[in-house]
Amino acid sequence: MRRSGMERTNLLLTTSEERLAMASVSIAPVQRQKKIQPLIVRITHWINAVAMFIMIGSGWRIFNDSPLFPFIFHPDITLGGDVQLSFEKWQDSGMGGALQWHFAGMWLLVLNGLVYFAYNFATGRFRMKLLPVTLTGLLGDIGDALRFKLAHDDLSVYNHVQKLLYIGVLTLGVLVVLSGLAIWKPVQLWWLTDLFYGFQGARWVHFFCMTGFVLFLIVHVALAVLVPRTIVSMITGNAPPAHAPKERE
Amino acid sequence: MRSVTPSPFRPAKSVDQTILKENRKLVESIERRAFLRGTLSLGALTMLTGCDVTNKDATQSVLRAMSAWNDRVQAFLFSPTRLAREYPASKVMRPPRFNAFYGREMVKDVDPAAWKLELAGMIGDKRPWALRDIHALPEVTQRTRHVCVEGWDYIGEWTGVPLKLFLERVGADMTAKYVGFKCIDGYSGSIDMASALHPQTQLTTKYGGDVLHKDFGFPIRLRVATKLGFKSPKQIVAMEVTNSYPGGYWENRRYNWFSGI
Structure with missing residues (x-):
């Protein structure tokens, strides 16, 4: 902490050339080889991105069926299937598809989250x-x-x-x-x-x-x-x- | 090479391909790049609009498998003895909230004298039941929370015969997997046997102390306090005890089958 605070003060005080030089000094070869993001963090990050995408998209469609607030999310930015096609195939607006996604995605979100939290607490x-x-x-x-x-x-x-x-x-x-x-x-x-x-x-x-x-x-x-x-x-x-x-x- | 039939719309001599041949590598790499970019943006677009990814057969088979898995998890989470919370009479909503897959004006009238509950499947005594015979059975009342899959809820008061008692009375095979229901309007539903035997699962004849209104299931409806609202079919005309999955109106539209709460 103290180091980064000092760095900040230095950055404020030095000229731009000096700052450049400082930056190059601070990135020592050893430090550059070190992994900034461990493999588990990278994997869980991207799985979480997918899970969030599924949960938010399908959640919006489920919200639309009985909105908690006086607005709905445009179906095209939600996850649950094309409205017209869903009607043709299932006689349903796509709520069925959204529920499927939400209750499948929750496993991805939770299991992935557990791995992430366990790793970060344990280490x-x-x-x-x-x-x-x-x-x-x-x-x-x-x-x-x-x-x-x-x-x-x-x-x-x-x-x-x-x-x-x-x-x-x-x-x-x-x-x-x-x-x-x-x-x-x-x-x-x-x-x-x-x-x-x-x-x-x-x-x-x-x-x-x-x-x-x-x-x-x-x-x-x-x-x-x-x-x-x-x-x-x-x-x-x-x-x-x-x-x-x-x-x- | 394909033989080309002479045509007035086609030049006699074909275009010189030398330049294309000389630069084939470059052209291909450009095409490959464009293809990659195109695929990526198309993929992103499909994901963004959610368009038809959901309705693809491959997606559906995965999502269905997950839903079946969730049925098993929920059956495991379900406790046959845990009761849904009961509320005081002052909290009961009168009349309750109407909900069906059609408008209120479409609700069918039922002639109570002509109405019969048909029985089928793994049941000892399959004679149909008249309404007055069902009314003669012992009744229980519950004031519990009705939770809809859409997210709304209310507290209601339902009175009727416990389904367990009715199943015993007709000699149903309690080891069967499912109890299925068919309704006068074409609606249908089915529940697992464990939930059917739960003390707060009943064949309801009254709401708030009065005979059920047709909008809310007259002459009888199912009331399952441990499941979402769509799992409690209204205006029932037939009941079946079976080991083969009966499905249901919304279940066939991909709502989760167990839908326990």
Whole structure:
């Protein structure tokens, strides 16, 4: 933590050439060979991406059948099959297809999530990557971000805003599964449904978890596209250096 | 080479192919790139619109297998003794919420004198039942939560004969897998035997203390407190005990069969 704080101060103080040089120094050959994202994290990340796609898409279609709020999701951006074709084949708007997806996708989401959580807790990766989050750290990073001075040179270190967002989205992941179970089994798992203030309460939580995921995804995908090295690191495990060190080429 | 029949629309001499042959590698690589890009964007587009991925045979066989797996998991989660919570009379919704696969004006009238419950399958005494005979059976009342697959719910009060008692009375084979129902409007449904024998599963004749309205299942409907609403068919005309999967109206439209709650 102290190191990244020092780095930030240095970055503010140095000229752009010096900053370039510093960046190349900080990426030592040893560090470059180290995998930023372990294989399990990369695999579970992409499986989770597919599972989220299935769950959100089919969830929207299920929502449409009895909207909790006065709007519906356009069927074309939902998962459950083409409306017209579903009517021709099944005399159904596609709710049947959406239910199939949702109750199949939940296994992918939960089993994959369990592997991810088990790995991260067992190896201490969560504590290493996501803690500590401090208010001063948060304010400092937000300030840097607003002045476009937030450092991304070392992808293996998350800034405080990232940490908070990842902790938040992981919490939502737990909540969405629990509220989903509460909706699925309000009689067998009545105590869980009670925790969410009843069946409709669980529906609200389930919906707002989805909303949280969508908002997170917008930021997450946008930032990944802005710093494409992060996408590379999530596929190969390594990130190409932020600034190609000229003197070494 | 294909022999070409002379035609006034075709030039006599074919186009010179030398340039194409010289640059075949380049052209192919461009095509391959375009093909890859095209496939990727097409794939992304299909996923985005969700269009017909769902209705593909291969997808359906996977999704159906998953649904069957979920039936087994839910049968395992189901407890034959755990009761759905009961609520005070003040919470009961009157009248309840109407729901069918057609509009309210389409609900069929039933002549109670002519109505009969037909019995079929693994049942000892298959004589059909008249309504007054069903009314003569012991009744229980439950005030439980009705949960619809769509997401809405309400608390209702249903009175009727426990299905278990009725199955015993007609000499049904309780080791059979399924109890199936057929309705006057063409609706149908089926439940597992364990759920059929649950204390809160009943052949309902009254709602909120009054004789069932036709909109809500007159003369008899099934009420399963441990399953989603669509698993409780209304205006029943026939019942079957069987080992071969009877399916059901929404189940045939790919809703999960067990649908326990």
